[in-house]
Amino acid sequence: MKRQKLSLFVCLFFTTFLFTQEKEITLKLIWNGTFRTEGMDVLHSMADGRQYSVLNLDRVTRSTSIDIYNYKTLKKLKTLVSSSDIDELNYFTNYTFSNDESKIILATDEEPIYRRSSLANYYVYNVKDRSVIAVSDKKIQEPTFSPDGTKVAYGLNNNLFVKDLQSGKTTQITFDGEKNKIINGITDWVYEEEFAFVRAFEWNVASNKLAFLRFDETNVPEFSMDIYGEGLYPTQQVFKYPKAGEENAVVSLHVYDLATNKSKQVEVGKQYNDFYIPRIKWSNKPDVLSAQFMNRHQDTLDLWMINTKTNTTRIAIAENDPAYVDVTDNLTFLKDNSFIWTSEKDGYNHIYHYSEAGELINQVTKGNWEVTNYYGYDEANDKVFYQSVENGSINRDVYAIKLNGRDKTRLTKNEGTNDAAFSADFSYFINTFSSATTPTEYTLNSAASGDLTKSIKDNDVLSQKLSEYKTSKKEFSTIHVNGNDLNMWMIKPANFDATKQYPLLMYQYSGPGSQSVANRWNGANDYWYQHLAQQGYVIVCVDGRGTGYKGAAFKKMTQLQLGKYELEDQIEAAKQLGDLPYIDASRIGIWGWSFGGFMSSNALFKGNDVFKMAIAVAPVTSWRFYDSIYTERYMTTPQENAEGYDDNSPLSHVDKLRGDFLLVHGSADDNVHLQNTMCLVEALIQADKPFEWAVYPDDNHGIYGGNTRLHLYKKMTRFIHENLGDKRQVEGKKQEEAIEIKG
Numbered sequence: 001m002k003r004q005k006l007s008l009f010v011c012l013f014f015t016t017f018l019f020t021q022e023k024e025i026t027l028k029l030i031w032n033g034t035f036r037t038e039g040m041d042v043l044h045s046m047a048d049g050r051q052y053s054v055l056n057l058d059r060v061t062r063s064t065s066i067d068i069y070n071y072k073t074l075k076k077l078k079t080l081v082s083s084s085d086i087d088e089l090n091y092f093t094n095y096t097f098s099n100d101e102s103k104i105i106l107a108t109d110e111e112p113i114y115r116r117s118s119l120a121n122y123y124v125y126n127v128k129d130r131s132v133i134a135v136s137d138k139k140i141q142e143p144t145f146s147p148d149g150t151k152v153a154y155g156l157n158n159n160l161f162v163k164d165l166q167s168g169k170t171t172q173i174t175f176d177g178e179k180n181k182i183i184n185g186i187t188d189w190v191y192e193e194e195f196a197f198v199r200a201f202e203w204n205v206a207s208n209k210l211a212f213l214r215f216d217e218t219n220v221p222e223f224s225m226d227i228y229g230e231g232l233y234p235t236q237q238v239f240k241y242p243k244a245g246e247e248n249a250v251v252s253l254h255v256y257d258l259a260t261n262k263s264k265q266v267e268v269g270k271q272y273n274d275f276y277i278p279r280i281k282w283s284n285k286p287d288v289l290s291a292q293f294m295n296r297h298q299d300t301l302d303l304w305m306i307n308t309k310t311n312t313t314r315i316a317i318a319e320n321d322p323a324y325v326d327v328t329d330n331l332t333f334l335k336d337n338s339f340i341w342t343s344e345k346d347g348y349n350h351i352y353h354y355s356e357a358g359e360l361i362n363q364v365t366k367g368n369w370e371v372t373n374y375y376g377y378d379e380a381n382d383k384v385f386y387q388s389v390e391n392g393s394i395n396r397d398v399y400a401i402k403l404n405g406r407d408k409t410r411l412t413k414n415e416g417t418n419d420a421a422f423s424a425d426f427s428y429f430i431n432t433f434s435s436a437t438t439p440t441e442y443t444l445n446s447a448a449s450g451d452l453t454k455s456i457k458d459n460d461v462l463s464q465k466l467s468e469y470k471t472s473k474k475e476f477s478t479i480h481v482n483g484n485d486l487n488m489w490m491i492k493p494a495n496f497d498a499t500k501q502y503p504l505l506m507y508q509y510s511g512p513g514s515q516s517v518a519n520r521w522n523g524a525n526d527y528w529y530q531h532l533a534q535q536g537y538v539i540v541c542v543d544g545r546g547t548g549y550k551g552a553a554f555k556k557m558t559q560l561q562l563g564k565y566e567l568e569d570q571i572e573a574a575k576q577l578g579d580l581p582y583i584d585a586s587r588i589g590i591w592g593w594s595f596g597g598f599m600s601s602n603a604l605f606k607g608n609d610v611f612k613m614a615i616a617v618a619p620v621t622s623w624r625f626y627d628s629i630y631t632e633r634y635m636t637t638p639q640e641n642a643e644g645y646d647d648n649s650p651l652s653h654v655d656k657l658r659g660d661f662l663l664v665h666g667s668a669d670d671n672v673h674l675q676n677t678m679c680l681v682e683a684l685i686q687a688d689k690p691f692e693w694a695v696y697p698d699d700n701h702g703i704y705g706g707n708t709r710l711h712l713y714k715k716m717t718r719f720i721h722e723n724l725g726d727k728r729q730v731e732g733k734k735q736e737e738a739i740e741i742k743g
Contacts, residue, residue: 023469024534027717030527031710035466037440037459037521040430042094047101049425053080055095064091066104071428071444074454081106081125088123088132098149102127103165105135105143105152114189114670115701117141117198124152124165135163136170141186142199146207151258153185153201153210160185160201160212162258173210173256173263180222180240185212188220188249190242193671194629195278195327206286209308210256211266213277215249225668228697239670244624244631244645245638251277253291255308268293268304268313276629278327284337290316292327298633301325303341303358316358319343323556324633326513330374340364340384342374344552351384353403364405370549372396373419377403378426378447385422385429385447391415393549394476394487394519398431398450411450414438417520422447430456434521436474436489439463470494472533474526476519479542481572482565484554487517488573491529491539496582502538503587503724504577510566511595512634513548513555516541528713532720540577544569560641562623562634563602563648570599571607578610587724591615591716594672594701598650601680604661605653613660613723615716618669618701621676622649654683660723661691664712666699692719 042055065082092106110120119139141155158177163170174184185201201212223241228234242248253266274296287309293302303317319325332340337356351364373387383400398420401408412418416435434440439459478485529539545565546558578585592600597619604614665677
């Protein structure tokens with residue numbers, strides 16, 4: 001009897017297991033957080049190298065805290081500060097320590113401006129006496145401690161201010177700031193978007209000088225967007241946006257001396273005609289400031305060393321490239337004021353060591369692979385720590401190497417995407433690992449050997465949850481297209497039958513230096529692809545020429561012709577995939593967002609014998625409409641390269657449209673303006689071409705918030721079913737939606 005009961009139990013267990021594996025991933029589940037991964041928020045290594053802090057949320061009390069943990073044991077040692085103990089604020093969303101960790105800047109009521117910028121209320125918390133003071137009674141930008149922790153500099157209304165934390169006195173150090181005219185210490189729209197920084201001021205090591213950039217936007221053309229809101233009349237958002245070939249802000253470099261309470265403009269020893277200053281950084285010497293200057297074509301970058309005491313300047317490094325030079329964030333000054341620098345000058349991004357005078361000491365890393373992140377230099381053990389794609393361009397690993405380029409050690413063991421956060425003394429690192437089959441996990445590792453010390457956090461609960469759903473493997477491979485082996489992934493239906501034919505949906509982004517084919521855990525779109533695979537589609541992504549992490553020549557070969565070679569690769573890849581016995585070549589679609597929307601539009605127009613349908617979300621439709629820094633980096637100006645701009649614009653090829661086209665945009669997209677879609681719509685109308693389109697009111701480039709994402713993906717899914725699916729499938733989906741609405 002016992003045996004029979006056990007057999008019955010086993011039978012019931014496996015029946016239940018098989019049944020639960022049949023659960024389907026629905027669109028609602030994707031965007032309601034069901035498959036969200038757990039992470040570590042605002043991780044910071046404490047100065048002693050033995051402890052780290054994390055921002056934690058107590059969902060019961062709705063309070064936030066900074067909690068301190070021990071690296072070796074991973075045990076929580078204490079709560080350093082909790083919002084529940086501070087009367088002045090209910091919660092905080094970010095924090096920054098002073099160098100000596102005696103004070104903390106806490107951010108609350110954050111209000112986004114553009115992609116990286118925000119306004120917020122900020123408070124300084126004193127760890128010793130637990131006192132709290134407001135940095136300002138207004139919402140401000142980028143408050144930053146001086147190195148000695150006695151002052152905070154910040155931006156307000158396009159001007160710079162310094163608050164003395166000892167006296168409580170606030171000093172305004174610029175006075176000409178004015179909206180849409182002059183900005184001091186905070187970047188303009190195009191610098192923020194394309195050079196990826198907001199705070200344009202830096203303290204020197206002695207805390208007595210502040211270097212900052214000033215932007216004169218007076219002659220930059222304005223762009224305006226209607227904001228519809230809920231009122232009777234819409235409002236307008238008006239901001240300076242330099243499009244390709246138009247006037248940029250005039251940028252200048254200034255140094256404020258706290259002792260004299262005066263600012264002076266820095267003049268370098270070279271005349272530039274229209275230039276950028278994408279990075280500034282003080283050296284270890286209190287009077288020596290470094291600044292990267294680029295010409296407008298961005299094919300020349302000069303690293304200047306500026307002595308602010310003697311008013312002398314010199315070029316330490318001059319980089320030149322026939323296409324463009326990438327700005328580096330990895331400039332690191334060592335104790336002897338020699339410095340570490342990264343560059344693509346040998347054809348791949350690598351680490352270099354230069355003397356204080358700018359003479360090359362040695363190339364630290366070498367090989368036909370890219371350094372993808374630089375973590376820092378451990379002077380005590382003479383080790384440089386970095387991340388690279390040496391183990392395959394779709395993978396990331398963490399390495400250590402001597403400054404002289406010897407004794408390289410691979411510190412991470414698992415194949416996939418590894419990223420490190422090192423302790424302040426470089427004794428440990430917290431490794432963030434994921435792959436296409438393993439959700440994100442956090443482990444503590446030895447920086448000396450890479451060996452696992454302890455597991456910190458994993459997403460095994462998510463893995464268990466996903467085991468109940470019907471999912472398919474993401475298969476990585478390469479496809480030989482136009483003389484190149486291109487990285488590719490493919491997702492097939494879970495019940496794939498090689499004797500049947502399936503419709504194919506291709507996704508791509510294809511922007512310069514980007515990567516969509518990577519061995520990492522799912523994003524929201526990956527769950528959408530799983531959903532589509534459940535519905536009987538094969539999903540494929542191919543990274544064509546112009547994408548990143550395969551060397552400068554591969555990345556930069558699209559120069560002056562954005563969208564030409566990238567499109568040729570997508571069309572040829574689609575043809576080859578269409579020749580596979582299990583792909584229905586008459587039902588191939590393509591979709592993309594932003595640069596990917598530009599690509600998918602052109603794919604449907606110029607590849608009208610290959611693609612049956614396309615979806616373009618927030619697409620660029622003419623590079624004439626896009627910003628100066630990004631566009632001219634790859635295309636120069638429209639005045640110099642009119643054919644490059646127009647020959648590859650979807651606006652020039654609307655007459656070729658034969659398939660089904662869905663065009664989507666947000667009306668408040670400050671990045672890729674709705675103008676792009678409106679001009680394409682008008683061109684399609686005048687060419688008498690049928691298409692579908694949707695505009696999401698007051699949504700920016702991300703098109704999200706509330707129910708927006710779910711609505712968008714329902715629309716796109718329906719469009720795919722109607723134009724790639726079979727008739728029975730379309731009718732079935734309509735019935736499902738009717739039941740869902742009725743329910």
